[in-house]
Amino acid sequence: MSTTVASLQNPPEPVSGGRSAAIPPTVITAERSWFDWRLKQLWRYRDLIALFVWRDFVSVYKQTILGPAWHIIRPLFTTVIFTVVFGQIAGLSTDGAPKFLFYMVGNVAWTYFASSLDNTAKTFVANAPLFGKVYFHRLVIPVSLVISNLVAFGIQFGILLTVMGIYHFSGQQIHLTMWLLWLPVLLAMLAGYSLGAGIIICAMTARYRDLSYLVTFGIQSLMYVTPVIYPSSTIPEKFQWLIRLNPLTPIFEGFRLALLGVGSVTAAQLGLSFAAMLVLLVAGLLLFTRVERTFMDTV
Amino acid sequence: MASIISVGHLSKTYRLGAIGGGTLQEDFARWWARIRRKPDPSSGIGHDHRTRQTGNVFRALEDVSFEVDEGEVLGVVGRNGAGKSTLLKILSQVTAPTSGRVVMHGRVASLLEVGTGFHPELTGRENVFLNGAILGMTKAEIRSKFDEIVAFSECAAFIDTPVKRYSSGMSVRLAFAVAAHLEPEILIVDEVLAVGDAQFQHKCLGRMSEVSRGGRTVLFVSHNMGAVRRLCKRSVLLDGGRVRSIGPSDDAIAEYLGGATASSALWRRTEPAPASSDICLEEVSLRNSAGELTSAFASTEPVFVTIAAKARVRTRPMQITFRLTNAEGIVVFTSANTDEGHALVALDEGTRQFRVEIPALFLSAGSYHVEVAAHVPRETLFDFVDSIHFSVEDTWAAVRHDLLGVVTPQLTWTAFSGSANVSRHLHPTHGISVGSDAHNR
Numbered sequence: 001m002s003t004t005v006a007s008l009q010n011p012p013e014p015v016s017g018g019r020s021a022a023i024p025p026t027v028i029t030a031e032r033s034w035f036d037w038r039l040k041q042l043w044r045y046r047d048l049i050a051l052f053v054w055r056d057f058v059s060v061y062k063q064t065i066l067g068p069a070w071h072i073i074r075p076l077f078t079t080v081i082f083t084v085v086f087g088q089i090a091g092l093s094t095d096g097a098p099k100f101l102f103y104m105v106g107n108v109a110w111t112y113f114a115s116s117l118d119n120t121a122k123t124f125v126a127n128a129p130l131f132g133k134v135y136f137h138r139l140v141i142p143v144s145l146v147i148s149n150l151v152a153f154g155i156q157f158g159i160l161l162t163v164m165g166i167y168h169f170s171g172q173q174i175h176l177t178m179w180l181l182w183l184p185v186l187l188a189m190l191a192g193y194s195l196g197a198g199i200i201i202c203a204m205t206a207r208y209r210d211l212s213y214l215v216t217f218g219i220q221s222l223m224y225v226t227p228v229i230y231p232s233s234t235i236p237e238k239f240q241w242l243i244r245l246n247p248l249t250p251i252f253e254g255f256r257l258a259l260l261g262v263g264s265v266t267a268a269q270l271g272l273s274f275a276a277m278l279v280l281l282v283a284g285l286l287l288f289t290r291v292e293r294t295f296m297d298t299v
Numbered sequence: 300m301a302s303i304i305s306v307g308h309l310s311k312t313y314r315l316g317a318i319g320g321g322t323l324q325e326d327f328a329r330w331w332a333r334i335r336r337k338p339d340p341s342s343g344i345g346h347d348h349r350t351r352q353t354g355n356v357f358r359a360l361e362d363v364s365f366e367v368d369e370g371e372v373l374g375v376v377g378r379n380g381a382g383k384s385t386l387l388k389i390l391s392q393v394t395a396p397t398s399g400r401v402v403m404h405g406r407v408a409s410l411l412e413v414g415t416g417f418h419p420e421l422t423g424r425e426n427v428f429l430n431g432a433i434l435g436m437t438k439a440e441i442r443s444k445f446d447e448i449v450a451f452s453e454c455a456a457f458i459d460t461p462v463k464r465y466s467s468g469m470s471v472r473l474a475f476a477v478a479a480h481l482e483p484e485i486l487i488v489d490e491v492l493a494v495g496d497a498q499f500q501h502k503c504l505g506r507m508s509e510v511s512r513g514g515r516t517v518l519f520v521s522h523n524m525g526a527v528r529r530l531c532k533r534s535v536l537l538d539g540g541r542v543r544s545i546g547p548s549d550d551a552i553a554e555y556l557g558g559a560t561a562s563s564a565l566w567r568r569t570e571p572a573p574a575s576s577d578i579c580l581e582e583v584s585l586r587n588s589a590g591e592l593t594s595a596f597a598s599t600e601p602v603f604v605t606i607a608a609k610a611r612v613r614t615r616p617m618q619i620t621f622r623l624t625n626a627e628g629i630v631v632f633t634s635a636n637t638d639e640g641h642a643l644v645a646l647d648e649g650t651r652q653f654r655v656e657i658p659a660l661f662l663s664a665g666s667y668h669v670e671v672a673a674h675v676p677r678e679t680l681f682d683f684v685d686s687i688h689f690s691v692e693d694t695w696a697a698v699r700h701d702l703l704g705v706v707t708p709q710l711t712w713t714a715f716s717g718s719a720n721v722s723r724h725l726h727p728t729h730g731i732s733v734g735s736d737a738h739n740r
Contacts, residue, residue, distance in 0.1 A: 026392075026401075028389060028403075029399075030395060030400075045432075055429055135391050
């Protein structure tokens with residue numbers, strides 16, 4: 001408290017070992033390599049990532065009346081709509097799985113992908129005031145967003161399991177398969193895809209503002225060309241290759257195969273999709289690294 | 300080698316007008332035009348398609364080099380637009396330079412703003428952790444200093460209240476408290492001290508000198524010359540994006556004050572006055588006691604505002620007014636040519652000069668905005684000029700810079716001997732009791 005007085009009496013203390021070996025010198029230059037991703041530095045910011053995740057979660061429910069209940073209401077409500085519109089009115093096939101569960105699985109997985117993609121794509125624009133004032137590894141934000149959404153996914157997945165339990169105890173057959181073991185991998189792939197695509201879009205919006213308007217629309221359209229509300233088996237044989245081109249297809253088929261026992265996916269398809277995800281992530285990192293440094297000049 | 304920060308040939312250019320590059324449609328049109336070998340549709344007439352690259356360039360920083368020794372507190376001074384903020388942004392890695400190189404040894408923390416990332420819905424406690432982490436502290440570090448931070452901020456009673464319920468002063472105090480407990484080897488500070496009430500500012504300055512005494516290296520950018528003088532032995536003076544001088548702070552400040560003949564000190568009518576107006580302002584300028592145009596004044600010298608007005612005809616009874624507003628937007632005072640006579644006056648046809656003196660040792664250090672009007676109050680506004688700005692730097696002895704108040708006039712103090720009731724001297728009739736007994740206890 002008595003700041004000045006105390007310090008006047010203390011002789012200046014030189015910082016001993018100030019240049020600790022743990023911290024390499026910070027070098028700022030005009031050009032930076034495409035591959036200078038500084039992932040080690042990102043790791044040093046793990047506390048900040050954790051705090052952002054927690055902030056996102058806490059601040060959302062502090063502002064609303066229903067609070068975390070929204071995480072429950074939204075997927076249930078959307079699932080009911082899907083069941084009525086696509087299941088009842090349009091009469092789409094669900095490969096024999098209970099309609100409500102079929103749509104719920106698709107919806108929970110898609111919601112995770114869509115919202116983390118949407119959030120990460122807006123990283124620069126949404127955080128411009130923050131980025132303009134302080135430096136921390138810029139990937140902290142996209143990574144924390146993908147993890148925040150994981151929390152929401154966890155809640156929704158819990159509800160899904162509860163609904164499945166209700167189905168089970170009311171005598172309906174639930175076909176869990178060994179693919180359940182793959183679920184963490186499938187989820188990680190969704191995270192990877194949303195992060196990769198998100199930071200690519202985010203880097204491109206630095207140049208093309210129009211893109212940010214396209215994102216929401218694009219994600220919506222993407223849902224219809226991904227087997228989310230229909231199984232890929234309903235696609236006629238001659239167009240099968242088309243739906244297989246979509247690297248998200250095996251992930252969604254995998255989710256349903258694991259939880260409902262319906263869906264067609266092979267390890268090879270999943271492997272290919274995984275490889276595609278890695279390519280996307282690397283492309284994202286390259287672009288993001290290029291744009292990140294001078295983005296603040298264009299906002 | 301003791302230099303902990305070395306800045307070498309740093310430059311930063313901004314492309315005016317070309318920022319962001321526009322829309323996808325525009326780029327697509329440009330690309331399509333190139334394919335068909337047509338001129339670029341987005342470039343202006345008479346320009347070729349390379350205009351974008353070579354066109355309007357703004358050099359915010361040009362070939363800036365300096366070294367900072369370990370444990371040194373280096374001041375960075377210069378007028379608005381001299382490149383201080385750009386330099387800070389580059390050193391804080393908020394943006395990248397166009398060319399040049401900076402090497403910094405050790406942990407770097409920069410404070411370009413107090414309270415960056417504060418979330419209104421979160422409590423004070425939660426924001427301390429969040430803000431600390433944003434500034435580069437780990438959770439463990441924040442936890443170990445939490446009590447100190449709260450004590451420093453004087454917000455202990457409200458620490459579990461959402462920050463949105465805080466007064467602005469409280470949130471600034473909390474934010475600065477977090478920042479003040481950063482322990483990097485290199486601290487880069489912008490004019491964050493310009494926030495909060497003056498008492499807290501004083502506390503912040505105290506903390507800053509404590510930090511520097513602790514052997515840490517500080518780069519301090521400020522308009523507050525008093526603070527720069529006290530905290531920094533050496534300062535860099537930036538001017539137009541270049542380093543004009545590096546040396547003892549006193550020299551740099553003197554050079555800064557001497558060289559500031561800004562365009563903002565003079566306004567002169569460039570276009571013909573509207574014929575509808577009976578009277579119009581011709582020229583408004585700020586001068587020092589030597590009669591020189593300047594926009595930077597020492598607090599120990601008077602400021603002369605000179606106004607020239609030209610009447611086409613003999614006017615109705617009216618007045619010429621000027622108003623001084625400080626950086627916080629507070630009107631410091633308003634003064635008019637009619638103040639003494641208590642009545643509006645009609646001006647004869649022709650040009651007339653006015654000179655107003657703002658006395659020395661009256662204005663506080665800070666920046667000011669001058670507005671001048673020729674008008675009939677609440678009726679007709681003949682003319683209005685609001686492009687004049689100036690700053691006052693505190694150059695008075697050490698005891699004055701801690702004074703609080705919108706103005707810091709030097710008043711006459713008379714001492715009386717004995718324990719006589721002072722009010723008797725002021726009011727022989729005992730008519731007014733000051734009523735200060737309760738305060739004196």
